[in-house]
Amino acid sequence: MKKSIFILINLILIFSGTIQSQNIDSLQISKIFSTALKDNEGYHALYDLCKHAGKRISGSPLADTAVNRMSVWLENWGADTVWLQECMVPHWVRGEKEEAKIISSVLKMNLSVPICALGMSIGTPSNGIKGEIIEVYGMGELKNLNPADIKGKLVFYNGPMPPETIFTFNAYGHTVGQRWASAMEAAKYGAIGVVVRSVASHIDSHPHTGSMGYSDTIPKIPSVAISTEAAELLSASLKKDKNLQFWFKTSCQTLPDVKSHNVIAEIKGSKYPNEVIVVGGHLDAWDMAEGAHDDGAGVVHSMEVIRLFKALGIQPQRTIRVVLFMNEENGTRGAKAYAEWAKKSGEKHIAAIESDAGGFTPRGFTLDCSDAEKYYLRSKFAPVLSYFGVGDFSRDGGGADVGYLKDICPLISDLSPDSQRYFDHHHSELDVFEEVNDRELEMGSAAVASFVYLLDKYGNGMSRTNSAEDD
């Protein structure tokens, strides 16, 4: 009962403290949402990015195009400053046509199936690699097999994303390990290559790429993703002919690192210019399609904070800084470069918000911060944003790029859009502009701008002394 009374007292405090400011903030936030939805400017910027710099993998000429084009949008939208921050990035190239076949004389099968090399994998010899294939459903299963049965063969990791997990990023987290680490595990047992079921939420014919890793102490073997549909077929075929052969050919390779850039733009704070709110997405994308949801949407969400502030004449007290990070997909070199620079800058980072979960209807924000900070944001900000459907601050975590700021920034947060469709497109040829709905995209921009607006006005929970409330 004591606990109940404590909770009730807290509820009283929340109740009386927020009602008045909520009304005023709701009016301004309404304007942010209206402007985003009416102007649709972010949607046009996304079109430019997707159609003129589609396959903008780190180190590619299209990545440079993306840097240049997005800089122009930021200048045109009225950023006080726009500059490029140098970083060296990996340069992995996919090479020529990738091919794979299931071959079985028992099943009278010589069937081409859709695959793609996983990012950072080595390629195969020019005639490909062929072998018997052993199916497992996840990491760690190989240790239960006879090592002699693995040596010289291919390993097929067929663990699906669990469909019953409602928040699909959790299902992704559950599964993505086999994409990242399976080549290392299989090579330990002498396998010659791995075939990984695409980490995807829909059963279809599109393979999904994504980063994989090697260790310096383990032989490097080629690693490919196979479409979910073909994975089911391969699995069914293995049940009928466990000695069938799988063949695949890739010609990917890693070239020397090249120079690239983060794009950084800001509005200088009028009152606390040394206090910085970072908002960012990543500018690079896999080379399969257009990186529309991953992460064209996040790029636009971030850039539109500046556009919406300028369009509405909102002069922030604190410095609002947009960072379009290079190389999130296969190295996070841009994030590391920015964090290194930020630590020496003498500034005070009060919040860093990332959008890298697609251009779907926003539901809320994840939080990586102290309990006190969470309490402050959930009780103070969530009720204001709830009206706009963005009041879910219940999830923890966040920040593949902005996470590098964790030791200098008390609040790390991700925009959390509806997650149901994200892994249908993710890292595949389906991630194109046409799959982004204009209203859903603009709702995301408005959500991020609104959160930044509140953070600028009130500070985070830890910097409340510098807040509008106390002026």
Next chain:
Amino acid sequence: MKKSIFILINLILIFSGTIQSQNIDSLQISKIFSTALKDNEGYHALYDLCKHAGKRISGSPLADTAVNRMSVWLENWGADTVWLQECMVPHWVRGEKEEAKIISSVLKMNLSVPICALGMSIGTPSNGIKGEIIEVYGMGELKNLNPADIKGKLVFYNGPMPPETIFTFNAYGHTVGQRWASAMEAAKYGAIGVVVRSVASHIDSHPHTGSMGYSDTIPKIPSVAISTEAAELLSASLKKDKNLQFWFKTSCQTLPDVKSHNVIAEIKGSKYPNEVIVVGGHLDAWDMAEGAHDDGAGVVHSMEVIRLFKALGIQPQRTIRVVLFMNEENGTRGAKAYAEWAKKSGEKHIAAIESDAGGFTPRGFTLDCSDAEKYYLRSKFAPVLSYFGVGDFSRDGGGADVGYLKDICPLISDLSPDSQRYFDHHHSELDVFEEVNDRELEMGSAAVASFVYLLDKYGNGMSRTNSAEDD
């Protein structure tokens, strides 16, 4: 302050009353969501409906196909009874190819533009109708014009859906009046036809149909919808040549009423068989595409309540009745037939839930009921469903079909999915199976089944004496 204390006392009551039952219910509701997402059965049923009974407008052979096919799914899913309830329905047919042109010698223009007849409109003479065209932005504007300037001309109603309205059904409500009533208004002033901007949220080349109305006391004139893109072009062209001519040809007509059916299926209640929870969507669809979101999704959401209860072995205390209503789009004759029958049935309807807002990620339920009932559902059910993202019970209203039960049923409610994309597809050739995401669809089925589960277990606010809590 007194008000605050009152609210706090209520909060204590909510707090202590729900914690325990929430845990148990959450487990069962988790199973409902898991089963829906894993099995994907509703998605297969939607495929069948869309691909084998796509243009199932009331009175058409495809509407009969829909009745027969959905009855089979309900039988296969284990409904205790499935029967057809007769109703007479309007029989409007679109006829042959519809055409329209903007003709201007000033602009050297003789351009075909995409239109479609509005539902229930009369057709034009076989050579079409042609005339000068007067642009207005909504109902009531004609009274400000000189009647002589309208007589013998066409009227172009170009009011857009307001993009800044976040909940798109509100924007639709704001705009749809000009689709329904403009032929009546324009005819009063002697206009010969109306061209209505499609009630749609995206600027593209697809016209959107929908019902329009006539009055017995006003001449009937043909009415067509023009695509949003063509509406913008027509408007721009009129600014350059206000005397341009618009021509269109349609051959739609209304034939005599024909016999059709609602499909009704149920699981008989074990304890209170005479207390009925109705859940329904509408089986008819416009003749433009496949009626996937409108209302194939609602049909599936409703039918899956039976499937999920049977799959999980949930025996309801009350009778769960699925009603697939015929003729929502242009007459609601199925809804009227069911309501008439229900009033004489001697049963007690405790809740009627409808799904007719698309197969998008569910967010909550609208409520049309007493304030006490709202308070009960918001405090008792919303917290349980919040975990699944379906806790928004804040909107009022609901029930195009189940609304006819209002005077015998204390709770009318609609599933409220995310609304951002709905009016991109609605009533147009874009409303096809491929535009429905399987996970979003199944989340809707699970949401409806979960709400029905709670209503069956606890009753609505008004029937709490018959609830699990008091057993």
